[in-house]
Amino acid sequence: xxxxxxxxxxxxxxxxxxxxxxxxxxxxxxxxxxxxxxxxxxxxxxxxxxxxxxxxxxxxxxxxxxxxxxxxxxxxxxxxxxxxxxxxxxxxxxxxxxxxxxxxxxxxxxxxxxxxxxxxxxxxxxxxxxxxxxxxxxxxxxxxxxxxxxxxxxxxxxxxxxxxxxxxxxxxxxxxxxxxxxxxxxxxxxxxxxxxxxxxxxxxxxxxxxxxxxxxxxxxxxxxxxxxxxxxxxxxxxxxxxxxxxxxxxxxxxxxxxxxxxxxxxxxxxxxxxxxxxxxxxxxxxxxxxxxxxxxxxxxxxxxxxxxxxxxxxxxxxxxxxxxxxxxxxxxxxxxxxxxxxxxxxxxxxxxxxxxxxxxxxxxxxxxxxxxxxxxxxxxxxxxxxxxxxxxxxxxxxxxx
Amino acid sequence: xxxxxxxxxxxxxxxxxxxxxxxxxxxxxxxxxxxxxxxxxxxxxxxxxxxxxxxxxxxxxxxxxxxxxxxxxxxxxxxxxxxxxxxxxxxxxxxxxxxxxxxxxxxxxxxxxxxxxxxxxxxxxxxxxxxxxxxxxxxxxxxxxxxxxxxxxxxxxxxxxxxxxxxxxxxxxxxxxxxxxxxxxxxxxxxxxxxxxxxxxxxxxxxxxxxxxxxxxxxxxxxxxxxxxxxxxxxxxxxxxxxxxxxxxxxxx
Numbered sequence: 001x002x003x004x005x006x007x008x009x010x011x012x013x014x015x016x017x018x019x020x021x022x023x024x025x026x027x028x029x030x031x032x033x034x035x036x037x038x039x040x041x042x043x044x045x046x047x048x049x050x051x052x053x054x055x056x057x058x059x060x061x062x063x064x065x066x067x068x069x070x071x072x073x074x075x076x077x078x079x080x081x082x083x084x085x086x087x088x089x090x091x092x093x094x095x096x097x098x099x100x101x102x103x104x105x106x107x108x109x110x111x112x113x114x115x116x117x118x119x120x121x122x123x124x125x126x127x128x129x130x131x132x133x134x135x136x137x138x139x140x141x142x143x144x145x146x147x148x149x150x151x152x153x154x155x156x157x158x159x160x161x162x163x164x165x166x167x168x169x170x171x172x173x174x175x176x177x178x179x180x181x182x183x184x185x186x187x188x189x190x191x192x193x194x195x196x197x198x199x200x201x202x203x204x205x206x207x208x209x210x211x212x213x214x215x216x217x218x219x220x221x222x223x224x225x226x227x228x229x230x231x232x233x234x235x236x237x238x239x240x241x242x243x244x245x246x247x248x249x250x251x252x253x254x255x256x257x258x259x260x261x262x263x264x265x266x267x268x269x270x271x272x273x274x275x276x277x278x279x280x281x282x283x284x285x286x287x288x289x290x291x292x293x294x295x296x297x298x299x300x301x302x303x304x305x306x307x308x309x310x311x312x313x314x315x316x317x318x319x320x321x322x323x324x325x326x327x328x329x330x331x332x333x334x335x336x337x338x339x340x341x342x343x344x345x346x347x348x349x350x351x352x353x354x355x356x357x358x359x360x361x362x363x364x365x366x367x368x369x370x371x372x373x374x375x376x377x378x379x380x381x382x383x384x385x386x387x388x389x390x391x392x393x394x395x396x397x398x399x400x401x
Numbered sequence: 402x403x404x405x406x407x408x409x410x411x412x413x414x415x416x417x418x419x420x421x422x423x424x425x426x427x428x429x430x431x432x433x434x435x436x437x438x439x440x441x442x443x444x445x446x447x448x449x450x451x452x453x454x455x456x457x458x459x460x461x462x463x464x465x466x467x468x469x470x471x472x473x474x475x476x477x478x479x480x481x482x483x484x485x486x487x488x489x490x491x492x493x494x495x496x497x498x499x500x501x502x503x504x505x506x507x508x509x510x511x512x513x514x515x516x517x518x519x520x521x522x523x524x525x526x527x528x529x530x531x532x533x534x535x536x537x538x539x540x541x542x543x544x545x546x547x548x549x550x551x552x553x554x555x556x557x558x559x560x561x562x563x564x565x566x567x568x569x570x571x572x573x574x575x576x577x578x579x580x581x582x583x584x585x586x587x588x589x590x591x592x593x594x595x596x597x598x599x600x601x602x603x604x605x606x607x608x609x610x611x612x613x614x615x616x617x618x619x620x621x622x623x624x625x626x627x628x629x630x631x632x633x634x635x636x637x638x639x640x641x642x643x644x645x646x647x648x649x650x651x652x653x654x
Contacts, residue, residue, distance in 0.1 A: 105589050115587040122590060123435070124415065131415045133431070211590030 013064035016103065020059075023095045031088040032056045038082035038092050043324060043346050044075035044338075052082045052092045055100060073100050074111055075341060078206035078329025079288045084320055093206075093329075101208030101330070110208075117333035118209050125198035125219065126164040127333060135162075136194030138173040142180050147191035155228035156191040158183075158262070159254075161220075161243065163236035164199050165367035171374065172367045175390035176235060179259060181401040182392055185273060186266055190233075196223040200239035202246060202289075207330025214250060217242070221252035231255040233262045235392075237290035237366045238328070244294065258290055260365050260391060264299035267306055274398040277309035280387075282394075283359035284312065285350060285373075286322035287366035300365050303391055307398045315353040323350050327368035347376035351383050361387045363394060402456035402549060404447045405511035406480075407502040407532065408440035410465040411522045425618045429491070434465050439517025445581035446547060447515050448479040454549055457481045459509050461502060463490045469602060470593075476600040477588040482509075483600060488607035495523055496615030499531035501607040506536060511573060513554065518542045518577035525615040529577035541568050542577030 020026050032053070039051035049070040050058060058064050067073070082092040090096070104110065110118075120129035139146040147154060160183070166176045183190050201209075201216030224232075232254050234240040243256040263270065282304055290296045297319045304310050317323035324331075326346035331338065339345065351373055354362040362373055370388050377383040412418060412427060413435035421428040447458045459482035460475045462468050472483040486501055493501075506514060514536070519527045533540035546557030556568045556576055570576075633640045648654040 102589075105587070106592065108586050108588075110587045112584055115584075118587060129415065133416065209590060211592075211594060215590060 012068075013059055013062035016064050016099070017059045020095050020099055023091065023099070025089070025091045026095055028088055028090045029056065029059075029095065032060075032090060033088060035087060037085050037087065041081045041085045043077065043079065043081070043326075043349070044342060047342050048072040048075050052096055055096055056090075056092075067100060068103060068107060068109070071104070071109060071111070072341065073097065073104060074114070074330065074334055075338060076101070076329055077324050077326055077331035077346065078203075079324030080292050081288075081321075081324070084292050097329075098206055098208065101206075102210060103208075105208035111334055111337040113336055114207060114330050114333045117330075118204060118207070118212060121199050121201065121204055121209075121212055121216070125216070126168060127199060127204065128164060128168050130168045132198075133195050135167045135197055136192060138162075138167060138176050139180065139192075139194075142177060142184070144184055146180055148194040149191040149227045150194060150196050152191070153227075154191070156189050157230050158188055158190040159224070159227065159229040159232045160190050160192050160259075161200070161232050161234045161236075161239050161256075162192050162197060163234060163239045163367060165371075166235040167197070169367065169371060171371045172390075175367070175370065175393050178390065178396035178401065179235060179392035182263070182395050182399065185399055185401060186263075186269060191227070191229065193220075193223050193227075196226075198223070200234075200236065200242040202238040202242035203328060203330060203332060205242075205246065206328065207333070213242075213246065217247050217250045217252055221247070221250070224252065224254060231257065233257050233259050235259055235367055237287045237294070238368075241289040241293055258294075258296055258299075258365070260290070260300040260303060261296060263395070264302050267302060270303075270395070270399075271306055274307050274395070276398045276400055278307050278361075278394055278398055279309035280360040281311045281313050281358055282361045282363050283315050283354045283357045284318075284363045284365075285315070285325070285354075285369060286319055287364065287369065288322065288324050288328055290365055291322050292320055300363075300391055303395065304363055307394055310394075313357045313359055315350075315357045315359075317350075317353060323353065325350060325364075325366070325369045325372045327366075327372055332368055345372075345376055345379075347372040348380050351376040351380045351386065354386055355380065355383050359386065361389050361394070363389055363391055365391050402450070402454060402513065403459070403509060403511040404450060404456060404513045404515060405459045405461060405506045405509050406440070406443050406447045406475075406515050407461045407506065407528065408444065408471075409437045409498070409517070409520050409528060410434040410462065410468060410471075411437045411520050414521075420621050420623070425621050426492070427621070434467055436471055437517050437520040439519055439578060441517075441585045442581040443515040443517050443578040444475050444478065444480065445583070445585040446578050447513075448475075448586075449582055450513075450547060450549060451479055456512075459484060459511070461486065461505055463493075463498060463501065463607065464488070465490065472602055473597050473600055474588060474593050477592045477596045478586060483602045484509075485602050485604050486607040487604050488610050490607070490610070492612040493610055494525045494612065494615045495528050495531055496525055497611050499528055499535055500614070501610060502528070503532055503535035504608050505605055506532070513547075513549075513572060514538065514575040515547075515578050516575065518544070518579045524618060527577065529575055533575040536573075536575065538573050538575050539570050540575045540577065541570055543579045544576045545578070545580040546582050547576065
């Protein structure tokens with residue numbers, strides 16, 4: 001949409017700006033230098049009519065109405081790069097981008113693809129629109145049997161919050177099974193919620209659906225309260241982020257770790273079990289909500305280098321400066337929309353980096369990534385032999401599980 | 402303009418359907434109900450008409466699991482009146498449901514009745530024509546666009562082969578909606594929650610529910626597999642080898 005300046009009411013800008021100031025660290029918005037770092041570091045900033053810095057500029061100029069007439073904020077994949085590199089430490093992703101999406105959503109300006117993921121979450125408790133009853137179907141055949149808490153009612157040490165894609169996605173199920181086998185091999189007393197587990201809701205929240213996030217937190221909280229456990233581990237960095245940073249304010253507070261942290265704590269126990277060589281150059285992709293947002297950079301690398309034969313190589317974007325797979329903040333459900341706007345995918349960019357780094361394997365630790373990167377590898381020259389593997393899969397392979 | 406939208410809840414195909422021990426009905430133990438997709442479009446079309454020309458939208462549904470949430474969602478979209486018919490609808494077919502809806506709709510005295518053109522569990526005809534008959538109104542089905550002009554509407558009706566007709570209908574009338582002019586909108590959950598606190602659902606006891614009217618189902622069964630198909634088993638490599646062999650044998654390769 002073309003923007004022409006004309007007299008308009010500044011009230012909407014003011015109200016919205018004030019609502020941002022009330023958020024955590026929101027006052028920092030006043031310190032924006034308009035340096036443009038956020039818009040430059042944003043993987044899709046070049047496509048947005050209003051990249052982050054320009055939205056802040058529009059708020060100050062009281063022309064936020066123009067932002068609401070555009071739809072390119074849906075290119076934001078909530079990768080948090082803008083926030084990580086803002087010299088004024090403004091919570092750009094959480095405040096500016098997410099709240100703008102909330103406003104668009106309230107105004108009904110929602111791409112249809114995203115709409116169905118949100119409706120599915122509301123109805124089935126997962127964005128894929130799968131039957132809640134089948135949430136634990138991936139456990140079939142795992143020995144010893146996976147403890148589904150609603151059935152056994154046994155207290156456990158660890159509640160494994162499996163998550164949507166890890167439970168249902170056909171590519172991810174093998175990685176989820178691999179993690180179950182690794183946990184069994186380590187003798188971890190764990191259980192899952194199965195059909196009582198709901199989506200963590202974090203990506204929906206970052207796509208502007210805060211109400212849905214609260215509903216999911218409430219339902220998961222009800223399920224957690226029914227069982228006895230000491231801590232929660234998650235397969236999905238988004239779930240980890242929700243449980244660590246979002247749920248406590250809603251009264252759902254438990255010690256939580258990503259599975260790579262949990263396994264890294266047991267690395268001495270793991271090492272003698274890692275017998276098979278995985279002879280490969282492995283590039284590790286830092287998931288945004290494990291690395292950049294929550295500072296877990298080393299544990300996944302420690303697990304990988306513990307596998308005999310693995311030579312770790314780094315891609316040009318790594319650690320704090322990692323490049324998103326494109327699936328966050330609703331990106332998982334906006335593939336068509338984003339393709340129409342950009343005619344490229346961030347996941348393909350990332351796969352090109354893995355190829356350039358000479359990697360045989362692109363190792364990941366987030367359930368959005370195997371399907372995204374495997375699809376991308378089909379489109380990228382010279383990526384035909386690149387394998388995409390969850391860390392849990394590589395561990396299980398080395399342990400002959 | 403007053404618009405009434407009677408909607409139907411149908412089995413959600415996300416869960417596998419099983420037949421109960423009577424052999425003539427679905428097993429309801431795991432059955433999950435969902436709004437008939439075409440009815441969702443009918444609600445959207447009603448809200449579009451209200452936004453375009455003003456008026457009042459009443460959404461009616463028979464009681465079932467999840468109906469309250471659905472009605473509140475329609476209120477968040479713009480419906481003004483929510484009606485829930487109460488009674489035992491478990492074994493009710495469209496003839497009986499149509500009669501119950503018709504009685505409730507008569508008290509609303511709408512200018513226009515919009516309903517989904519079909520539902521996947523229509524065993525005894527679709528609801529729209531039955532309603533039109535019970536209400537003594539004209540019916541046009543497969544409608545994907547509605548323009549109101551005075552006491553008439555122009556309904557855009559789709560035919561096969563890509564043909565479209567514009568049909569003028571005198572009001573009051575019943576239209577079977579194939580698709581709303583724009584896809585059903587999304588309403589933020591926070592808006593629905595807000596509506597839950599303010600909107601009221603008007604509960605009315607359905608009168609004269611007679612499951613025996615219309616048709617009765619004598620047998621319900623899963624598609625039965627014939628002997629003609631051969632299933633190839635084994636690893637993907639084995640299966641593709643066998644398939645190539647079959648193609649060669651058939652002279653296709």
